Each structure stands twice: as structure tokens, then as C-alpha cells.
Amino acid sequence: MPEVKVAHLSKRFGDNAVLRDISFTIADGEFFTLLGPSGCGKSTTLACIAGLEQPTSGSIAVGAATFVDAGTFVPPEGRNLGMVFQSYALWPHMTVAQNLAMPLKIRKVDRREQDTLITEALGKVGLAELRDRYPHQLSGGQQQRVALARALVYSPGVLLLDEPLSNLDAKLRDQARAWLKRLQTELGITTVYVTHDQEEALALSDRIAVMSKGDMVQIGAPEEIYERPATAEVAAFVGRCNFLTGTATGPREVRLDCTGQAVAVPGTAVTAGTRVTVAIRPERLEILPPGRTAPADVNVLTAQVLTSSYVGARHEYDLRLGDHVSEAETSRPGLAGEVTLVAEPAAFLLYPTTDALPQDVEALITIAQ
Amino acid sequence: MTTLSPPRRGSAPAHPPPRYRRPLGLTRESWLQYGVLLLLAVLVLAPVVPTLYQSFLDRPLYEAGGVLGAGNYVRLFTEAGFGRVVLNTALFAGLTTVLSLLIAVPMAVIVVRTKLPGGRVFAAAMQWPFFISSLILGFGWITMYGPAGFVSVEVRRVLGFLPWDLYTIPGMALTEAVALAPIVYTFCANALRQSDASLEAAAQVCGAGPLRVLRSVILPLLRPPVVYSSILVISMSVETLSVPLLFGQPVGIDVFSTFLYRNGLQSINPDYGVLGAASAIILVVTITLVALQAKLLKNAQRFVSVRGKATRPRPLDLGWLKWISAAAIAFYVVMGALIPIGGLVFRSFTQVFTPLQSPFKSLTGDNYERIFTYPVYVQSIVNSLLVAAIGAVLVSVLSLAAVMVARRSSFRFGRAVEYLALAPQAMPGIIVGIGLFWALAFAPFGLGSLLQGTLWVLIIGFGLRALPSGFGSISPSIMQIGRELDNAARVSGADWVRTFTRILAALLRPAFAGALILTFVTLLKEYSPAVFLASADTNIIGTTMLELWVQGNTGSVAALASLQIAITATFVGLAGLLLKGRHQKADDNA
Ligand SMILES: Nc1ncnc2c1ncn2[C@@H]1O[C@H](COP(=O)(O)OP(=O)(O)OP(=O)(O)O)[C@@H](O)[C@H]1O
Ligand SMILES: [Mg+2]
Numbered sequence: 001m002p003e004v005k006v007a008h009l010s011k012r013f014g015d016n017a018v019l020r021d022i023s024f025t026i027a028d029g030e031f032f033t034l035l036g037p038s039g040c041g042k043s044t045t046l047a048c049i050a051g052l053e054q055p056t057s058g059s060i061a062v063g064a065a066t067f068v069d070a071g072t073f074v075p076p077e078g079r080n081l082g083m084v085f086q087s088y089a090l091w092p093h094m095t096v097a098q099n100l101a102m103p104l105k106i107r108k109v110d111r112r113e114q115d116t117l118i119t120e121a122l123g124k125v126g127l128a129e130l131r132d133r134y135p136h137q138l139s140g141g142q143q144q145r146v147a148l149a150r151a152l153v154y155s156p157g158v159l160l161l162d163e164p165l166s167n168l169d170a171k172l173r174d175q176a177r178a179w180l181k182r183l184q185t186e187l188g189i190t191t192v193y194v195t196h197d198q199e200e201a202l203a204l205s206d207r208i209a210v211m212s213k214g215d216m217v218q219i220g221a222p223e224e225i226y227e228r229p230a231t232a233e234v235a236a237f238v239g240r241c242n243f244l245t246g247t248a249t250g251p252r253e254v255r256l257d258c259t260g261q262a263v264a265v266p267g268t269a270v271t272a273g274t275r276v277t278v279a280i281r282p283e284r285l286e287i288l289p290p291g292r293t294a295p296a297d298v299n300v301l302t303a304q305v306l307t308s309s310y311v312g313a314r315h316e317y318d319l320r321l322g323d324h325v326s327e328a329e330t331s332r333p334g335l336a337g338e339v340t341l342v343a344e345p346a347a348f349l350l351y352p353t354t355d356a357l358p359q360d361v362e363a364l365i366t367i368a369q
Numbered sequence: 370m371t372t373l374s375p376p377r378r379g380s381a382p383a384h385p386p387p388r389y390r391r392p393l394g395l396t397r398e399s400w401l402q403y404g405v406l407l408l409l410a411v412l413v414l415a416p417v418v419p420t421l422y423q424s425f426l427d428r429p430l431y432e433a434g435g436v437l438g439a440g441n442y443v444r445l446f447t448e449a450g451f452g453r454v455v456l457n458t459a460l461f462a463g464l465t466t467v468l469s470l471l472i473a474v475p476m477a478v479i480v481v482r483t484k485l486p487g488g489r490v491f492a493a494a495m496q497w498p499f500f501i502s503s504l505i506l507g508f509g510w511i512t513m514y515g516p517a518g519f520v521s522v523e524v525r526r527v528l529g530f531l532p533w534d535l536y537t538i539p540g541m542a543l544t545e546a547v548a549l550a551p552i553v554y555t556f557c558a559n560a561l562r563q564s565d566a567s568l569e570a571a572a573q574v575c576g577a578g579p580l581r582v583l584r585s586v587i588l589p590l591l592r593p594p595v596v597y598s599s600i601l602v603i604s605m606s607v608e609t610l611s612v613p614l615l616f617g618q619p620v621g622i623d624v625f626s627t628f629l630y631r632n633g634l635q636s637i638n639p640d641y642g643v644l645g646a647a648s649a650i651i652l653v654v655t656i657t658l659v660a661l662q663a664k665l666l667k668n669a670q671r672f673v674s675v676r677g678k679a680t681r682p683r684p685l686d687l688g689w690l691k692w693i694s695a696a697a698i699a700f701y702v703v704m705g706a707l708i709p710i711g712g713l714v715f716r717s718f719t720q721v722f723t724p725l726q727s728p729f730k731s732l733t734g735d736n737y738e739r740i741f742t743y744p745v746y747v748q749s750i751v752n753s754l755l756v757a758a759i760g761a762v763l764v765s766v767l768s769l770a771a772v773m774v775a776r777r778s779s780f781r782f783g784r785a786v787e788y789l790a791l792a793p794q795a796m797p798g799i800i801v802g803i804g805l806f807w808a809l810a811f812a813p814f815g816l817g818s819l820l821q822g823t824l825w826v827l828i829i830g831f832g833l834r835a836l837p838s839g840f841g842s843i844s845p846s847i848m849q850i851g852r853e854l855d856n857a858a859r860v861s862g863a864d865w866v867r868t869f870t871r872i873l874a875a876l877l878r879p880a881f882a883g884a885l886i887l888t889f890v891t892l893l894k895e896y897s898p899a900v901f902l903a904s905a906d907t908n909i910i911g912t913t914m915l916e917l918w919v920q921g922n923t924g925s926v927a928a929l930a931s932l933q934i935a936i937t938a939t940f941v942g943l944a945g946l947l948l949k950g951r952h953q954k955a956d957d958n959a
Pocket of ligand 1: 013016018036037038039040041042043044045196
């Protein structure tokens with residue numbers, strides 16, 4: 001199975017630039033996810049790979065075949081890819097078996113082999129007994145699996161999935177996710193997966209590409225994306241994050257605006273006096289049990305508990321940190337009043353100050369004094 | 370999910386996608402798409418270009434040595450008296466619009482938004498113009514309300530005088546307004562159904578009475594549909610031929626269409642230059658109106674989509690007023706359509722039709738017998754059916770192709786295809802007739818003499834006029850089919866053509882059947898291009914009726930009209946049954 005190479009891909013609709021100079025390479029057999037907020041251009045990227053949209057510029061190649069380049073455009077029917085759409089796009093006037101037979105008929109596969117391939121593909125997705133049903137007689141989860149079987153039945157080179165799980169309810173989605181991952185690993189098919197659900201992306205992918213407003217912001221393994229987000233925006237989008245502004249006072253120290261306190265941060269190249277944004281994940285803000293003293297080399301912050309919410313496995317606390325609201329996550333119930341927070345310097349992520357958060361969110365997390 | 374074939378690593382795909390042939394380096398879809406574009410361009414431009422050319426030419430365009438100039442336009446307004454015609458047309462169109470709004474807007478509000486006894490029946494009754502052409506309506510009105518009409522004679526006998534005169538601009542406008550009111554009604558009723566009933570509920574909670582709710586909440590909602598349908602009515606009354614021909618011609622009131630009719634057909638030595646110039650001016654007017662319509666409709670759609678989901682409106686209770694409203698609407702339906710059409714049908718079974726002598730005394734089948742004994746009359750019925758049947762198939766196929774290209778392809782000129790398919794809206798039937806007549810004189814490869822005087826010319830002319838309805842009836846259905854269904858087929862290996870044949874064709878079957886029915890009925894009612902194009906052998910029901918009318922043979926006109934209505938009703942009834950049966954079968958399968 002081939003690798004997918006996308007280079008300098010741009011797409012504009014009229015004068016609206018939807019994709020701006022996007023490049024990435026997907027390795028053979030890799031599960032690659034395009035992640036980003038709604039409208040950032042994920043589906044457009046996928047459609048360009050599938051041939052359903054013609055890029056304004058750039059090149060796309062799969063294996064040895066060039067699909068798009070200056071003067072070349074292979075139409076979708078010539079690309080031999082498999083695709084699952086958000087709405088599943090099962091043809092409503094055909095049974096499950098007929099849906100799967102269509103791509104094979106087009107390929108002039110002989111009847112007997114068609115039958116074996118259909119049985120095999122339906123077996124893979126565990127729906128062999130439903131072959132004579134019409135799409136409207138299937139549940140959402142079954143439709144999604146039929147769509148996948150239809151995309152796999154002709155052994156395509158690459159599998160493209162556009163938010164295939166977003167129409168399922170929460171529980172089914174979790175199951176389908178695990179099942180999809182297993183299937184993909186077993187088949188070893190190169191897969192491009194589009195989602196705006198960061199949890200889904202983290203759980204499924206070998207690598208994730210985070211997109212924002214038509215730009216590719218970061219490409220990396222899930223841990224890398226989560227632990228070392230390239231920008232404040234990625235940090236904000238993937239997982240939850242507290243953002244605090246401050247001024248660098250030394251190479252490893254930042255004075256926070258909210259409390260006026262100086263905190264130790266990992267070493268960076270910022271010069272003293274620059275404005276920075278410090279980000280920290282809620283689960284890295286530890287709440288010190290009473291009567292324990294903090295280790296010497298960690299930051300200690302004092303905060304007041306505003307609200308607490310119990311979300312099953314853990315407790316989430318909204319804390320007032322100076323004039324700022326921050327979140328912390330812990331397994332300890334029933335905290336109230338003043339608490340002590342500890343955070344390792346390595347837990348802080350440092351970004352040049354930009355408008356990392358939209359104004360309205362900023363307003364929500366600021367407390368009037 | 371246990372039996373997994375080993376992943377196929379390596380180079381060649383196990384089942385490679387098919388290779389599609391590319392004649393002359395172009396894909397099949399390109400051939401088809403350019404073909405549709407070209408065909409539409411030829412069809413639409415065929416009547417227009419010769420007309421424009423003729424309008425600047427100092428002699429008939431088939432004569433050699435013509436010189437271009439604006440002389441025709443000068444003569445049009447000096448010698449030919451076109452100024453008067455413009456004025457008449459403006460008066461007629463304006464009055465028609467006002468009257469049809471007066472009839473239809475209150476009716477829409479009352480039927481949709483109030484508790485009306487028999488509301489459903491009235492809503493259904495507004496469909497009547499679908500079955501009855503305006504030519505037949507005109508015959509019916511004259512039969513009942515004309516100077517010697519059945520009702521008129523009776524009224525004159527009772528009152529000693531006749532308080533109305535049909536053969537005036539207001540008389541023409543009233544008849545035309547009765548025929549066009551259902552269009553205004555449809556637009557207003559749809560807008561009212563879609564609009565948010567919570568506004569009204571809010572007003573009612575604030576203590577506003579029903580009339581106040583009507584005035585301050587409902588009427589402002591109606592502005593967009595009223596503006597849009599006014600433009601539509603204006604453009605339709607500007608181009609209509611039937612009523613002006615039947616009512617205005619005998620007393621010398623000329624409007625656009627009858628001016629062309631008189632100068633082109635009735636004069637012994639027609640002045641083609643003046644005819645061309647008049648046609649060109651009329652085309653400019655109708656094109657402007659249609660362009661305006663398109664723009665307004667676009668804005669109106671934007672307006673609707675912003676509003677979002679509608680709640681079920683709670684009908685207002687008008688109290689005793691509702692009985693008066695019901696009576697008023699019944700008056701429109703009965704006096705406007707039922708009595709004239711019923712009278713015409715009755716007329717077809719009588720010898721003499723006057724209140725002075727009981728028509729039951731002279732009941733006869735003679736009128737029908739005359740039609741069925743003369744082969745020319747039978748031929749005209751057969752011709753009408755042939756034109757409608759062949760035309761319906763061709764127009765529906767072309768509409769489907771045009772919709773596919775305009776709405777479901779990445780064809781560079783998709784927009785142009787849509788505009789071309791809708792352009793005939795702006796082409797009055799009589800100008801299509803004149804234009805094609807001239808185009809035949811021009812056509813290459815001896816095509817002109819081949820087509821001249823055949824039914825094919827009529828099919829082309831009528832089909833052109835019906836194309837916008839065909840396009841308009843298929844286009845919404847295609848928009849309802851999710852684009853991902855096409856995309857899934859494309860990715861699976863089907864090219865554009867095969868995506869259509871394998872997927873969309875099956876899904877569009879009901880829409881196509883609908884277009885067939887609609888265009889068949891439209892074509893059966895059409896006649897205006899034929900007044901220039903039909904030969905003695907290719908008369909259709911409409912032209913034959915006109916001929917018989919001029920001869921004073923009103924009984925036979927009534928018989929032909931009744932036959933046409935009967936054919937339409939039978940066809941629509943049968944088609945409806947057939948479609949219903951199919952639906953049921955499909956449901957059983959599913
Ligand atoms: N045919 C089109 N014409 C104009 N603009 C378009 C078209 N298709 C998409 N866009 C714009 O391109 C941008 C990216 O669209 P795209 O569908 O790729 O977003 P997405 O990341 O898939 O979002 P979502 O998560 O909501 O599906 C959007 O702003 C959209 O408005
Ligand atoms: Mg999308």
C-alpha cells in the first residue's frame with residue numbers, strides 16, 4: 001500500500017482561501033488524522049485527495065501515481081481510493097449487497113468473484129446477514145459499517161474517512177472507534193481520517209495533523225501534539241488548557257499578570273521583558289493535600305475554589321487565581337476555600353503572547369475585582 | 370469480522386478502476402456537457418438572432434442586398450403607431466396586475482391563515498389554470514359575459530342595459546387577472562405557510578384582535594411574494610396573446626402580441642422590418658422583467674432561509690366575517706372559472722345558446738360530429754397529441770440533462786446552461802413563432818425546407834417555451850438528493866455519465882415523471898408560436914379553434930375546447946393513478 005504525498009496544496013473558492021500551502025506525507029499503512037475546528041478545511045483537503053475538488057495549486061501523489069500536479073488532474077474515478085462520507089452516502093435504492101456490488105460491477109469483476117468479495121467485506125464489518133436489507137432498514141451504526149465495507153470491497157489503495165463516527169450516539173461512537181482502529185491495524189491500509197473530535201483523533205491516530213483556518217499548524221504523534229503543542233491554538237484545541245499571561249523576567253522565570261507571582265518555567269529563548277502566554281493542562285495543576293509541604297523545586301500557587309463538578313472518574317475544580325479562573329483536575333472530592341496548587345516547571349508551556357483565546361472566552365475566565 | 374484477507378502490499382491494485390474512453394482527448398462527460406450547451410444555445414438563439422437582425426434590415430431578411438439601419442424603428446413609432454400599442458400594453462398589464470393582486474392576496478391570507486369553511490376545497494380549486502388554457506378561458510368568458518353572452522343577455526333583459534363591456538382594456542384585464550390570480554395566490558400562500566407563526570401568537574398574546582394581527586403582522590410578511598408575483602404577472606400579461614386577440618382585436622385595441630399578430634399574419638403585405646423592430650423592443654421589455662424576477666427570487670430565497678424552521682400556524686378566527694370571505698372566494702371560483710368553462714362545455718352540446726330559449730331544447734351532438742367528420746379537425750387533435758407527447762419526452766430529457774449539467778457537474782459553463790434553459794421565459798410565444806419562421810429561412814443544409822411545415826417546427830417552438838417549466842420542475846428534486854451520493858459513486862470508480870445512469874437516474878425517476886406530466890399539459894395548451902408556424906397540415910387544436918372562431922363557428926370551438934379539457938383531465942388522472950401505483954409497489958418492495 002502506497003504512501004500519500006501532498007505538497008503545497010492550496011484551494012480557494014473565489015477569493016476565499018480555504019487551504020493555504022499545505023504539505024504532508026503519510027507513510028504506508030499509517031492512520032493519519034486531520035484535526036481542526038469546524039470550517040478549517042479538513043473536508044476540503046480530503047476532497048482534494050479524493051479528486052472531488054480540484055486544488056488551486058499544489059500536488060498530490062499516491063505511491064507512484066501523480067494525481068494532481070501542474071497540468072495533471074486525475075478524476076476521482078481514476079484514483080482507486082475508498083471513501084466513507086459523513087452521511088454514509090449509501091445509495092438508497094439499492095440493497096446492502098447491491099451497494100457493495102456497484103464498484104465491482106464498474107470494475108467488471110466477474111460475478112462469482114463479486115459474490116466472494118462482497119461476502120468477505122461484509123464479514124469484515126460483521127454484517128454478513130444483512131446483505132439484502134435496504135439502507136433505510138439499518139441502524140446508524142450498521143449504515144456506517146456498510147459504508148466502510150463498500151469503501152473496502154475493491155481493496156482500494158488508500159482509505160479516506162470524513163467524520164464517519166459523528167452521526168453515532170456517544171456510546172456507539174466509543175465502540176465503533178475501537179473497532180475501526182482494530183480493523184485498520186489488521187488490514188494495514190493507509191488511512192486518512194477527518195475529525196473535529198480531539199479525543200477521537202488522539203485515540204485512533206498514528207499521527208495527527210492539526211489544521212486551523214486553512215493552515216497546517218502541527219503534525220505529530222498524538223503524545224507530541226498533546227504534550228508539546230506547537231502553538232497556543234493547538235494547546236487550546238487539543239485537550240483543555242489554562243492560559244495565563246505574564247512577562248518574562250529571566251530565561252526561566254515568568255511573572256504572572258493574575259497574581260503578580262513569579263513562576264519557574266522550562267528554559268526558553270525569550271528575553272526578559274517580553275510578554276508571554278503560559279499554558280498548563282488542568283491535570284498538571286496538582287492540588288496539594290492539607291498538611292503536606294510542596295517539594296522545593298516546584299511552583300506553588302494559592303487559589304480559591306469557586307465551583308467543583310463531579311464528572312465520574314474525577315473531580316474538576318474551577319479556581320480563582322488572582323483575577324483569573326483556572327481549572328484543575330484531581331481525584332480528590334470536596335475541596336473548598338483556599339487551596340495550594342503545585343506545578344512542575346516542565347508542566348508549563350510557553351508561547352509568545354498572541355490572541356490565543358477569543359475575546360469572549362477571555363472575558364469568561366477573567367474575574368472582575 | 371474475523372476472516373481477514375491478508376493485506377495486499379505491493380504495487381498493482383487488485384481491482385483497478387476502469388479506463389474510460391476519451392474520444393478526441395475529451396472525456397464522455399465533456400462531450401455531453403458541451404453538447405447540451407450547444408444544443409441549448411442553438412435553440413434559444415435560433416428565434417432571437419434573426420429577429421434582431423431583421424429589426425435593423427431594410428427588407429425581408431431572405432431577400433438579397435439588404436442594408437442595415439434604424440429605419441424600422443423610426444417607422445414603427447411613426448407610421449405603424451406603436452406608441453399607442455405600448456400605452457395599451459402598459460395599461461393592460463398594470464390593470465391586470467392590480468386586479469390579480471386584489472383577488473389573490475386577500476384570498477391567500479384567508480385560506481392559509483384563518484379558519485375558513487371549505488378552505489381545503491378552495492386551495493385545491495386554485496389549481497384550475499393548470500387544466501385550462503387562457504385561450505379556452507377567453508372563449509368561455511365571451512360565451513357567458515361577452516356582448517351576446519348567455520349571462521349578458523339575461524342581465525340586459527332584467528336591467529334593460531349591460532353594466533359591463535368585456536371588449537375594453539378593463540374587461541381584458543379582468544379576464545386575464547382571473548386567469549393569473551392563482552399564480553399570485555400560490556406565491557403568497559407559500560410565504561404565509563413558511564412564515565413564523567410565533568410572531569402572530571406574540572401579537573395575539575399582546576391583545577391584538579384578528580384584524581389587527583392581519584394588518585400589522587401578516588401583511589408585511591407578504592411584501593416579498595407580492596413584489597415577485599407582480600413582476601411575474603406583468604411579464605405574463607405583456608406577452609399574452611389569447612385574451613387580447615379575442616377581446617381586443619374585434620374593437621381595434623392592440624397590445625404587443627396582437628400588434629405582431631395583425632402585422633405579421635393579417636396584413637396582405639407584411640412589413641418585416643417593422644415586425645422585427647417591434648419584436649426586438651418587446652424582447653427587451655420581457656427580458657428585463659424576467660431578469661428582475663430572477664434577482665428578486667434570489668433575494669427572497671435568502672430571506673426565507675434566514676428564518677429557519679416554521680411552526681404550525683394557528684388559524685385566526687374571523688367570526689361572522691368568515692362566511693363573507695368564503696362567499697367572496699366562491700364567487701371568484703364560480704364566476705371566474707366554473708361558469709365560463711361549464712358554459713363552454715354546455716355550449717358544445719347545444720345548437721343555439723341563449724337564455725331566450727331553453728338550451729335544453731336544442732341539445733345536439735352536431736358540434737362534435739362536425740369535428741369528427743372533417744379530417745382536418747381530427748388531424749389537428751392528433752397533431753396536438755403528437756406535439757404534446759413527443760415534445761414532453763424531448764423537453765423532459767433536455768431539461769434533465771440541463772439540470773444535471775447546471776447543478777451537478779463541475780462544467781465550466783454550467784451557469785450558462787442554466788440561463789439558457791430558463792431564457793425562453795422571456796420569449797413571448799408569438800415571437801418564438803416569428804423568430805423560428807425567419808430562422809428556417811436562414812437554416813443551413815436545407816434544414817429550413819426540411820422542417821418547414823412539419824410538426825417538428827411546432828415541437829421545437831412549443832418545446833422551447835416549455836423548457837423553463839421542465840427545468841424548474843426537475844431542479845428542486847435534484848437539489849434534494851445529497852451530493853455525497855454522487856461523490857460516493859465517483860470515488861467508487863464511476864465517471865460522471867455512469868454516476869448518472871447507475872445512481873441518479875433511478876433516484877430522479879419520480880421527478881422525471883412529474884416533468885413529463887407537466888410539460889405534456891403545458892404543450893397541449895400551447896398554441897401561440899403555431900399561429901406563425903403551423904401550415905394547413907399541421908394545425909393544432911388551438912389554431913383550429915381560432916380559425917373556427919373567426920368563421921363564427923362557436924359551437925365547434927366549444928366542442929374542441931371541451932375535448933382539450935377532457936384530454937388534459939384524463940391524462941393527468943391516469944398519470945396520477947399510474948404514479949401512485951408505482952409508489953405503492955416501491956413501498957412494498959422496500
Ligand atoms: N463549494 C464551496 N464554495 C465556497 N466555500 C466553500 C465551499 N466548500 C467549502 N467552503 C468553505 O471552505 C471552508 C472549509 O470547509 P471544509 O468543509 O473543508 O471545513 P471542515 O474543516 O471540513 O469543517 P467541518 O468540521 O464543519 O466539516 C469553510 O469555510 C467553507 O465555508
Ligand atoms: Mg467537513
